[in-house]
Structures are given as structure tokens and as C-alpha cells.
Amino acid sequence: MIHIAAVGTGSIVEKMIDAMHQVEGVHPCAVYSRSMEKARSFQLDQAYDSLEDMLRDELVDAVYIASPNSLHYEHTLACLEAGKHVLCEKPFASNLNEAEVMQQKAEDTGLILMEAITTTYLPNYQQLHSLIEEIAPVRVVQCNYSQYSSRYGKLLNGEEPNVFQPAFSGGALMDINVYNLHFLAGLFGRPDDVQYRAAMYENGIDTSGTALFSYKGFSASAVGSKDTAAESFVQIQGENGSIRIPGGANGCRVVEQWTNEEKKIHTVDQAENTMVYELDFFRRLVNGEETDTGIRQTKLVMEMMTKARESAGIRFPADRKNRQPGE
Incomplete structure (x- = not known):
């Protein structure tokens, strides 16, 4: 059984937790939110208002990240550093550079990192x-x-x-x-x-x-x-x-x-x-039943999105070179 915690409390988290109840072999065990009241509203095993405390929970095997887009980067790196597999909601990152750093961290830690994209x-x-x-x-x-x-x-x-x-x-x-x-x-x-x-x-x-x-x-x-x-x-x-x-x-x-x-x-x-389909594939990845995390397609999409934004003159604070987590 893979115990999965969630980062975020939006409607998409509600939908993913519903999927967790439908997919055999996974269990929604915790929610992290800056608001303890919101975290507790999901009525799971644990509620956290500290990401660090949640990542220290040895019962958490993996984390579903559904925080605001700009936070996917630092939240993913923190989870991987703590030894947790990661299912990161779309868009995977703010730009291609972040996606490459996230991929490298997953490879260095030997953990599963996959983008949650239904299509x-x-x-x-x-x-x-x-x-x-x-x-x-x-x-x-x-x-x-x-x-x-x-x-x-x-x-x-x-x-x-x-x-x-x-x-x-x-x-x-x-x-x-x-x-x-x-x-x-x-x-x-x-x-x-x-x-x-x-x-x-x-x-x-x-x-x-x-x-x-x-x-x-x-x-x-x-x-x-x-x-x-x-x-x-x-x-x-x-x-x-x-x-x-x-x-x-x-x-x-x-x-x-x-x-x-x-x-x-x-x-x-x-x-x-x-x-349920992306979640079940993630389950199979964690269990060693699949090997292709889809990271090549994820990086290609990030490349396409980054080029698209550049052509329209759309820039994010996250586009600063050498941005460190938390900046």
C-alpha cells in the first residue's frame, strides 16, 4: 500500500483524493496546508500546517503536489530530498530550467517523479x-x-x-x-x-x-x-x-x-x-511495474510553453536564472 500525502487544498486535491479511494494499492493519508482548519477538513489520517513536519512522517511514501504553479519547483525538491516519491500536478514547473533541475534531483535520489496530467x-x-x-x-x-x-x-x-x-x-x-x-x-x-x-x-x-x-x-x-x-x-x-x-x-x-x-x-x-488513470500509472511506477515516468514528454511540453511565453513577452519571477527554492 502506497500512502500518499497531498500538498494543497483546492478542488483538484478533492478530486485526486477521490481517485485515491478508487485505485487499489494507494491510500490518502495526509494533507498539508498553511491553514490547519483546511487541512483537517479533508478528514484524513493526518493534517499538517508544516510541510517539514509532514515530510518527517515516515508513514508518508509519496506526495501529490497541487500547490500554486510557482511552488511546484521548491515543493518537489523538498519532497525528493525527504525521500518521498512525487506526483506533481500540471503544469509541472514554471519553465524548462526548473523541470530539468527537478528531473536531475529525482535521478540523484532514485525516486519516482511524474507529472499529473490526465490527457x-x-x-x-x-x-x-x-x-x-x-x-x-x-x-x-x-x-x-x-x-x-x-x-x-x-x-x-x-x-x-x-x-x-x-x-x-x-x-x-x-x-x-x-x-x-x-x-x-x-x-x-x-x-x-x-x-x-x-x-x-x-x-x-x-x-x-x-x-x-x-x-x-x-x-x-x-x-x-x-x-x-x-x-x-x-x-x-x-x-x-x-x-x-x-x-x-x-x-x-x-x-x-x-x-x-x-x-x-x-x-x-x-x-x-x-x-484514476494517471494515479494508477504512478502506483505502477512506484511498485516497479512501469519504468517510463513520462519525463521526456513533460520536458518537451515545458519547452513548448517556455518558448510560447517568450514569443508573447510573458515573463514570471520564476524565470530568473539560478533561482533557488524559496525565492
Whole structure:
């Protein structure tokens, strides 16, 4: 049994703890929050308002990190230093440099480090490689994940939600377009060119934007929006047909294939809580049943995101060279 503690108390932690109750071989044992009241509200075995105290708990085997984006780096390094395996929520880090340091620390300690990203581990996503071969050559790919955020309204009212703050490495690209980038990276690899066109708030953060990727023979666009609501979808167009995924890359609930005006549905039933798939893969990694942590794809996505931000002039305090944990 792998005993997993959580860092953070947002809704995504609630969803992951629910997944832990569904996946055999893992047990949610503790929550760390700066607020003891919030930590206790999860009603797990232990609640901590000190990360150091939690990491000294010998019953904790692994840590799920869901703190603000800018803290993933230092929290991951602290957990690995304490001998804990780490499942780190997307986006993995603030930039590629941090991701490389985190990977090196995992290698030095011999511990498992994996990004918690639903898309990669979904059964319906994993069947796309073979379906794409049937419609190839690919000519156009469109990804759109648009979801109006209640926190955007708070931003407009003068509040400062973490997700829209450069200090916390926030923004639409980092928060939701990351799903689209993982979708593309896992299927098509490294693009030849990366550009990002964003709607910018006065504090220098992107509230929505379109990332453009050039591949050999085709282009791909990835829209991520937290300031508008629209249909989320993925569409892959090839000379011999097309594939459409209503609902977007983060769920992949339905896969439609169109060939010669004939529509086929290639859909595998998936769990309601799609986080069970990434969690079960993490369990297998820790138990030695799998060896590929997905770090190469994670680093590729961080490279794509870093280049996208650079093209749009979006910079975070975390981008300072040689930043040390805690700075």
C-alpha cells in the first residue's frame, strides 16, 4: 500500500483524493496546508500546517503536489530530498530550467517523479496513434479548451487570484492550454516553430491565447481561454479523413472518425473521475511495474510553453536564472 500525502487544498486535491479511494494499492493519508482548519477538513489520517513536519512522517511514501504553479519547483525538491516519491500536478514547473533541475534531483535520489496530467493516460487518447495513421497524412490540427473562469470575474473586480498572477506562474497557457500542448506533444512530438498570441491583462498575464505550432507538413493551433466560454474540442484533419473529439483534450470522452463521409465512433468507456488513470500509472511506477515516468514528454511540453511565453513577452519571477527554492 502506497500512502500518499497531498500538498494543497483546492478542488483538484478533492478530486485526486477521490481517485485515491478508487485505485487499489494507494491510500490518502495526509494533507498539508498553511491553514490547519483546511487541512483537517479533508478528514484524513493526518493534517499538517508544516510541510517539514509532514515530510518527517515516515508513514508518508509519496506526495501529490497541487500547490500554486510557482511552488511546484521548491515543493518537489523538498519532497525528493525527504525521500518521498512525487506526483506533481500540471503544469509541472514554471519553465524548462526548473523541470530539468527537478528531473536531475529525482535521478540523484532514485525516486519516482511524474507529472499529473490526465490527457496522456486516458484510454481514448492512447488509441489515437493508430487512428491517425488511418487518416494520414495530417494537414491541420485544432485544439480548443475555453472555460470562463469565475476567478476572471474576481480579477476584473480588483482581486488577485493566484491563477492570474505572474508571481504564481499563472495564466491561461499554464492553467488550461497545457492540456492541448500535452495532446500535441504526445502524438506529434517537438514542433519546428512555436508562437503564442495572447490577450493580456494589465499585470502582464495571459487570460486567453492561441499557440501556433509548425510541424513538417502541417500546422497545429491550441486555444486556451479563461476569459470566454465556448465549445471545447480537438479536430485532426488528414487527407484521408478526420478525427474529432468533442469536449476537448482534457477529457477525451468521445472519439469520432470521419472517412469518405462515413462516421465511426471509437470510444472506450472511461471512469467519471479521469484522474484514476494517471494515479494508477504512478502506483505502477512506484511498485516497479512501469519504468517510463513520462519525463521526456513533460520536458518537451515545458519547452513548448517556455518558448510560447517568450514569443508573447510573458515573463514570471520564476524565470530568473539560478533561482533557488524559496525565492
